Amino acid sequence: GTLAGIEFESLDFVWPAAVKDTVLEHAVRKIYVIDAKGKCIDCDTVFEMQHLYDACPKCHSNFKGILQGKELRVKALEVV
Numbered sequence: 563g564t565l566a567g568i569e570f571e572s573l574d575f576v577w578p579a580a581v582k583d584t585v586l587e588h589a590v591r592k593i594y595v596i597d598a599k600g601k602c603i604d605c606d607t608v609f610e611m612q613h614l615y616d617a618c619p620k621c622h623s624n625f626k627g628i629l630q631g632k633e634l635r636v637k638a639l640e641v642v
């Protein structure tokens with residue numbers, strides 16, 4: 563997700579070394595970036611977050627829970 567703190571450029575850098583001499587060497591890599599979502603604790607509004615410190619767009623509260631966006635997940639690998 564966008565809040566995972568992963569530099570996708572560095573992933574590009576380590577990927578060829580990581581998959582060398584494996585079946586993944588010729589795999590097509592697809593990266594899905596999951597939009598981060600937070601839920602306001604004060605008014606229950608669910609909203610998309612661009613940054614961890616984003617406030618609620620409705621009541622501008624800074625108290626929110628993060629619903630998703632911190633995970634990094636490999637969803638699919640295609641071997642060609």
Ligand SMILES: [Zn+2]
Binds near residue numbers: 605606621622
């Ligand atoms: Zn709110």
